[in-house]
Amino acid sequence: AQSVTQLGSHVSVSEGALVLLRCNYSSSVPPYLFWYVQYPNQGLQLLLKYTSAATLVKGINGFEAEFKKSETSFHLTKPSAHMSDAAEYFCAVSERQGGKLIFGQGTELSVKP
Amino acid sequence: DAGVIQSPRHEVTEMGQEVTLRCKPISGHDYLFWYRQTMMRGLELLIYFNNNVPIDDSGMPEDRFSAKMPNASFSTLKIQPSEPRDSAVYFCASEGLAGDMNEQFFGPGTRLTVL
Numbered sequence: 217a218q219s220v221t222q223l224g225s226h227v228s229v230s231e232g233a234l235v236l237l238r239c240n241y242s243s244s245v246p247p248y249l250f251w252y253v254q255y256p257n258q259g260l261q262l263l264l265k266y267t268s269a270a271t272l273v274k275g276i277n278g279f280e281a282e283f284k285k286s287e288t289s290f291h292l293t294k295p296s297a298h299m300s301d302a303a304e305y306f307c308a309v310s311e312r313q314g315g316k317l318i319f320g321q322g323t324e325l326s327v328k329p
Numbered sequence: 330d331a332g333v334i335q336s337p338r339h340e341v342t343e344m345g346q347e348v349t350l351r352c353k354p355i356s357g358h359d360y361l362f363w364y365r366q367t368m369m370r371g372l373e374l375l376i377y378f379n380n381n382v383p384i385d386d387s388g389m390p391e392d393r394f395s396a397k398m399p400n401a402s403f404s405t406l407k408i409q410p411s412e413p414r415d416s417a418v419y420f421c422a423s424e425g426l427a428g429d430m431n432e433q434f435f436g437p438g439t440r441l442t443v444l
Contacts, residue, residue: 252435259333259420259435306372316362316385317433319372 218243218309222320230328235279235294237323239307242288249290250308250317251281260306266290277301302327333436335421341442347409350439353402354423362433363396363406364420372420378404411443 223238241247248267252260264275271283281292290307304324308317334353342348354361362377376386381398389396393412398404408415418440422433 259437260422261435262432265432316374316377318374321371 218247218311218318220307220309220318220320222307222323224323225321226324226326228326228328229297231299232296235297235301235325237292237305237325239290239292239320240288241290241309243309243311245311248310248312249283251275251279251292252306252308254304254306297327299327299329301325333421333423333434335436335439337439338437339440341444342411343444344412345410347407348411348441350406350419352404352421352436354404354421355425355434356402358423358425360424361398361404362422364422365417366420367417375406413443416441416443
């Protein structure tokens with residue numbers, strides 16, 4: 217069975233600081249991995265996805281994530297946080313295209329001025 | 330394309346009443362997913378369809394919940410009778426393998442409150 221664990225339900229950073237949101241997964245098959253962002257009272261928007269191509273994936277809004285099979289991790293990073301990055305972030309795993317997504321519990325990111 | 334459309338955006342109802350949530354997926358997408366989001370349980374997949382056929386409904390909490398997809402452009406999630414513990418945000422998402430592979434596009438959600 218697949219699962220996703222996001223370490224830290226709340227992360228707070230200062231504007232301009234590095235953002236690091238942690239995600240570890242469990243999957244019996246090579247996974248597809250995703251990061252979604254949810255702004256208040258909105259649906260989820262895809263930030264980036266890993267589908268067995270390059271292990272370093274670049275997404276929108278300056279975010280990127282690195283797939284590390286040995287660590288079963290897919291951490292999300294951004295070099296410099298912006299106030300507009302404040303939102304909830306979800307890591308998700310899927311076994312295949314068109315398959316169901318299994319989501320982590322989410323990490324709320326706060327950005328202090 | 331207008332994206333995934335959900336209606337209503339907000340629904341307040343009383344316990345015991347029937348609730349119907351509606352979703353219009355992105356045109357051309359083959360898959361449609363219904364999710365529920367709560368503080369306690371996070372994001373849960375309820376059911377998903379491929380080419381209008383239900384593939385996995387193992388996440389549907391109980392018989393009070395039912396979902397249909399009569400055609401490629403419309404799906405409903407019905408709760409009858411509704412209970413206060415059904416209060417949540419319900420999201421619909423669609424995915425098309427021919428075009429945007431491996432990306433589920435989410436609607437804005439329906440916030441359901443059962444009193």
